[in-house]
Amino acid sequence: MMHVLVSLLLCILFTSIGFRTLGLKEADASMSFCIEKERQALLDFKANINDSRGLLYDWGSQKELDCCKWVGVGCNNHTGHVIELDITFYVVVDPYRVFNGKISPSLLVLTQLQYLNLNYIDFQLNPLPSFLGSLSNLQHLHISLANLSGPIPHQLANLSNLLHLDLSGNHFQGSIPFSFGEWTSLIYLNLSQNQLRGAIPKTFGNCSSLVELDLSQNLLNGSLPKFIGCSSLTTLSLAYNSLHGSMTDFKGCTSLKKLDISSNFVSGNMSNSEGQLSNLEYLDVSHNSLNGSMPDFTIWHSLLFLDLSNNQVSGNVPDSLGQVTNLRFLDLSSNSLEGVITEVHFLNLTQLRYLDLSFNSLALDLSINGRIPFQLSTIKLQSCKVGPRFPEWLKTQENFTHLDISNAGISDGVPDWFWDLPVELEFLNISSNEIEGTLPNMTCSFNGYPGMDFSNNHFRGRVPLVSFSLAALNLSRNKFSGTLSFICNLDKTLTFLDLSNNSLSGSLPDCWMKFQKTLVVLNLSYNNFSGEVPSSLGFLSNIEALYLRANKFVGEVPMSLSNNKRLRFVDLGENKLSGVIPEWIGEELSELYVLVLGSNRFYGSLPSQICWLYNLQLLDLSDNGLSGDIPRCFDNFTSMARESVGDDITSHSYSSFVGIIPCDPHRPCPYGPHVEAQFLDNAWVTWKGTERSFGKSGLQLLKSIDLSRNNLSGKVPHEITGLYELVSLNVSFNKLHGEVPKDIGLLRHLESLDLSNNEFSGHIPWSLAQLNFLSYLDLSYNNLSGRIPAGSQLQRFNYTSYSGNPQLCGPPLTPTCGFPPPPATVVGKKDVEQDEDDYWKSYYIGMGTGFGVGFWGICGLLILNRRWRYFFFASLSYIQDWIYVTAVVHFHKSLESLDLS
């Protein structure tokens, strides 16, 4: 992932800025003489920059006294004054920052400076010096992605000759200077990707000179200024802020060609024609709160790009869409549109390449005999009504890279012509339909490594020999049968393989070394596989999730799995595995957050090394033959003792790029944006007495220990009360004795506690009554005695929670204990508890509901689903951010040049 981005970046930088300085040098080859004062100023500038690689090698060298010939410097031919300074050439050599330091005031000596470019230099979170506002001849000032912070100095607005100002991709805070909106010379202003707050100053509503304005990806809020005087503005981007306003605010922008206000809170009626801009070519209003019906497209006849996704636009799609003859990109997904889309809507859309109608109540009725004027590269019709017949019009689409017709009401076989898939294919999803039949022997070849999702259909028969290169294959929840021998024919590019919930059988082939570098997720759960777990699984050095649940595997867990050091999720539950719990699990698999070995035939005592798994959140060893004591070291499970931090442990990403050699910086990059997808973990857990599945956020929050149905003896170590975040604890059906730990009340998040069918004795500790979230309790069949703590929520549980303890008394078990009740210390808190309990219930209510829909969650095109991408990358470190940001700039450009010109 990282190196792909780096290499992309290399290509971008090389092609976009690489030659600039070379050009400068040539132009200045004539007799040029440098002014001594300016030479000194440049040397002083260099002295404040850490040039550890000596890239400014000729600055101040004896061989080159003429500063006009120094790398990055440009002078006026006639006067000899330095007029250009641009030291960004180094990025051709190395995309990482090589300069750091600060901006020296000696720059002020260069009074004739017209062009200053300090992009990519690491200014180490220093503020931007306000003295730059005195370089009165400056026309271009570029200090982007330069690790600057603090406020943007308003003095810059004194630069009355400035035409271009780019301060994007820094850490600027505070608000946008008021005076920037009154700047009469400026034609280009880019303050995007900073942390600017507050409202956009009203002065921007009169921006008479601005042609391009980019304030996207900040923290701006408040309402939009009414752009009344902005008649020269052609490009306006305010995306990814928290701005309120309406489409009519832009009606003064009569020249506007590109408007991007995606991911804000812009509201109002989409069909209100008053605000419509007839010259628009690019309109992105996605992720806002627009409503009403769609506008009449006769006004927007020039559009090339239209993204209305993720709003509340309703009604039918007007027929006039068919007249937007230049339209290339159309995304109407996730609205409340309804009705039927027919050929009329596409009448003249010969240029259309990208079509996304997913998540509406739209039906698609295109007949093969009608005229389908376009060749789409992306077709996304998820949850549209496309069936019940397999859409025959797809026959006309020869060159798509993405096709998603999942959950589209298709109950039909797949026609033979369909399997002749385009070589450009990157992603195919026909999951969650009722598609019948077998898969043919596919012999297609692809340029890349596509992902394919056939899950949740009625496919049956053997999985055919699949000899082409895939990055991901999901055949889960079908009726496939036969053995897994086909796996050895797959290309070594496989990253995700999900065959769960089928009727596959036989033993696993031992050819997994093939996927050594690539396989990240392997899910074979809920099949009939038998035999031993092959030791070649130990070659999978990148595997993060291994699901073998609910098969008939026998024998020991092969020791070779100790090599899979990146494993985070292991579910071997419901098999016939035996042997002792290996010590190496704790010693070697330190990334594990889920370990499920339940319902097998493991025996022996629990190795203390298990406590080394400090990331563990879910431990299930239930229903085995384990004996001995519960180790005292359970308090070493730090993830169960601490609150989860934000990062998402439950997802695994893949890209269709796997295996591709990073592209050569000296040639144009052959690969464009690539597909990213995600696999989301899912775990089966005995939760409050019943088995259920946890996925996504549920799994993230679930912290659970299940040791039930073994032969464990001894006491419950009091160390367990240090696992403050534990949500579920089940030690039922063992031979544990002694008292219930007195401090059990410290487990304040406990919702489910099962101590039943052991030999616990003594009183029920008072602290148990303090567990406000406890909604499942089973203490039955022990030797507990005395009164059930009265006047607390413990009375709310069914008497069956306490039965089988002959010496226990009090409500709800018996009406009285025969002696006066102790003072009820917790009386009066009941209402509060009730509220909190309800709150917690609603908190968890979403858990597991995703299972029916998305065992496998392909999140689709990372590159075009920008909101998702934004959050995905937001979690990476800054240097990666930097690369991402630059890469995106490139993608935007390429979208425009490929699709929109």
Ligand SMILES: *[C@@H]1O[C@H](CO)[C@@H](O)[C@H](O)[C@H]1NC(C)=O
């Ligand atoms: C100069 O940069 C190099 C490499 O980035 C770094 O190792 C060194 O500490 C820096 N020196 C100063 C004075 O900042």
Ligand SMILES: *[C@@H]1O[C@H](CO)[C@@H](O)[C@H](O)[C@H]1NC(C)=O
């Ligand atoms: C400098 O001189 C070269 C030729 O000697 C000419 O092509 C170029 O336009 C001149 N540049 C300026 C800024 O005068």
Ligand SMILES: *[C@@H]1O[C@H](CO)[C@@H](O)[C@H](O)[C@H]1NC(C)=O
């Ligand atoms: C930005 O500057 C801070 C402070 O010097 C430094 O810790 C950080 O690594 C820098 N970030 C980048 C991406 O250079």
Ligand SMILES: *[C@@H]1O[C@H](CO)[C@@H](O)[C@H](O)[C@H]1NC(C)=O
């Ligand atoms: C649409 O195409 C038809 C021919 O297919 C043509 O007669 C008509 O003028 C076109 N309409 C527009 C708005 O371009």
Ligand SMILES: *[C@@H]1O[C@H](CO)[C@@H](O)[C@H](O)[C@H]1NC(C)=O
């Ligand atoms: C599909 O792509 C191939 C190769 O790029 C090209 O030759 C062919 O004409 C395209 N087909 C259509 C219908 O555009």
Ligand SMILES: *[C@@H]1O[C@H](CO)[C@@H](O)[C@H](O)[C@H]1NC(C)=O
């Ligand atoms: C697929 O190929 C195998 C082996 O060549 C053959 O036995 C099988 O019948 C073929 N299946 C189909 C559906 O053509």
Ligand SMILES: *[C@@H]1O[C@H](CO)[C@@H](O)[C@H](O)[C@H]1NC(C)=O
């Ligand atoms: C706790 O875990 C660490 C590794 O995370 C291990 O080195 C240490 O021995 C463990 N402590 C106990 C008491 O097991």
Ligand SMILES: *[C@@H]1O[C@H](CO)[C@@H](O)[C@H](O)[C@H]1NC(C)=O
């Ligand atoms: C208590 O549990 C028993 C057995 O599960 C059930 O029959 C009974 O209805 C429950 N009582 C209450 C009050 O929930």
